Amino acid sequence: MVVTAAPAAARFDSAVYRDRLSRAARAAAAAGLDAIVVTPGPDLRYLLGATASTHERLTALVVPAEGAAAVVAPRMERASLGGSAVADLDLAVHEWVDGEDPYRLVARLIPGQGRFAVDEAMPALHTLPLADALTRTPVLATAVLRELRAVKDADEIAALRRAGDAIDRVHARMAEFLQVGRTEREVADLIASAILDEGHQEVAFVVVGAGPHGADPHHEVSDRVVTRGDVVVVDIGGAVAPGYYSDSTRTYVMGTPDPAVAERFAVLERAQQAAVDAVRPGVTATHVDRAARDLLVAAGLGEAFLHRTGHGIGLSVHEEPYIVTDDETVLRAGMAFSIEPGIYFPGRWGARIEDIVVVTESGSESLNRRPHGLTVLE
Template sequence: MSSTAESAQPAPFTADDHRARMARAARSAAEAGLSGLLVAPGPDLVHLTGYQPVPTERLTFLVLVEGQDPVLVVPTLEAPDAERAAGGPALKLRDWTDGKDPYAVTAALLEGRGRYGISDNAWAMHLLGMQHELPGTTYTALTRALPMLRAVKDERELARLEAAGAAADATYREILKVRFSGRKETDVAADLAALLLDFGHSQVDFTVVGSGPNGANPHHEAGERAIEEGDMVVLDFGGLKHGYGSDTSRTVHVGQPTDEEQRVHDIVREAQQAGYEAVRPGATCQDVDRAARAVIDDAGYGAYFIHRTGHGIGVTTHEPPYMIEGEEQPLVPGMCFSVEPGIYLPGRFGVRIEDIVTVTETGGRRLNNTPRELAIVE
């Protein structure tokens, strides 16, 4: 295996970047009929402020209300870290000390009534605490109220996603050089994880290695099965580089495939191409799913394509928008998501091919560019 030094760090996001994001979020909330937003530690807070505290039982909430300055409610002992965050200069801090009521502190920033968006990953105890403090308020999950909050990436976010995609591509090119036959799935998964880190990832989120019948489980976790000559092997791997996600899938074969295995792989490759070609501004998310699914349906394998065609990606590897029937959200330039159709034949084998795609002014652009043909490995 070859190695490479991590590429240069991109320029950090600025206080102005975070200020603009928070203003857009507050405006979008008002347009959606919300009185404001409560953003807990997690991906939304990182995106909006650059601040990434370790989640604990102590309440931290970013309070966004259109027409008001953003306020970050934090425990006093964490206030210095919050001030040093990229979004710190764009924020007012309201800290609370142990023994004080953080819900009363937060409630003072809100109206006594209204409907607020709250982070999906907010702790139930904090949601219940706010409901108790302000019984006239109601709450809705952010991904339900503002599903496109993080969906459209700016140029610097796209650059990070491109770098993550290139690192995942380099990982795939290297994994083709290792021996598969006679080794455990966990051995190949460990190789994938090491390569992702070698090519600059700071975090490995998943390394799916589904050999033979295990490939028919889309989210199979690499196990102790020894990979054998004649196996189809689904590889799906990714993580975070520069704070943004990678996620790619390719399917390889140990030795020469049967005619059926090659035919199924060709169908999935054609479906993946059809899904990619459906990407353009103004098309809907479900159009991408329909284009890919039609190819598999027409080939007689529709019952074996058992998941959506894609998911958004950004500061997390799964986020809105989702490429699935019923999702009528129009595609706009800057959206980034996977296109990953698959066929899964229970007890036999599976095939999946996945690229991250971004919407451009004229169509789509792949952020993964390794060959999609069935690769033969030893």
């Protein structure tokens, strides 16, 4: 589900993007690359503030390890760069028209005969002809770009805070939407409108998993009617300007919860808090994952926890770092990610609690402040 509202400020100040391009060039050099080629997607938005979409005509940013960055774009799509930092940064834009070969334009902008990298969102439609034009196969720029994007600066954290506050306001209104007799789809439509009303520019997803549907972590919505006694998982998120996402899950129950449900949910609540408390600079992603997982295992609920504990968030809903077993990524101040353990009982019910946290110099800051307990709705 992607629903958008009227546009707001699309990017930060141009100085932010000048710094990012400079750091990307240094990172490319450190990785032994001659250049990075980035097509429309989250990485291009990170580097230029550009919201252009990818299609069959190539638009690409070329960031050489040495020298000035430049853009290759179809003349008929030049307007898609409007609002980006391209003009303010005085980047050269090499235009092309149908019948010309844009891949050779890119090739002329890449110095040397060494390695070049492409962003992971670049479609094969562009990757393969670019490799032909350069007579060598690219590597992925993911390892370079994720290092830049994983640690958020103050402006990015401020945007994530706005997103967290906005989605909290939607959860605070859940009694308006989640009512016995409505279908999951009807509830989701009401929530989507509220996400926009509360300050998001885009609705990214709405999950309403009532009763047995809550036991499917990837359930979205259906025409199932919400009934009394249902445990309901509500996972919602959207983007605020300039493109940073919220993502928050709370679990509700329609009427008095079954004591066994309440008991298991209380364990889940402790596990989620244990993982939040484990976050600080210098610990690994697996350390945080284990803080939640070990507690659930000890309570006999380990097999009911089917997924990782969390994922990074920013210009993408899911990005580095991933909070998962056996991931030895060392957490650093500025990293932002979800903490969202869940328990799932097929055919019966499920539950999940999710906050976005930011690593601080001494611990973490939670960007979601709604109560974590099993919320009773009548």
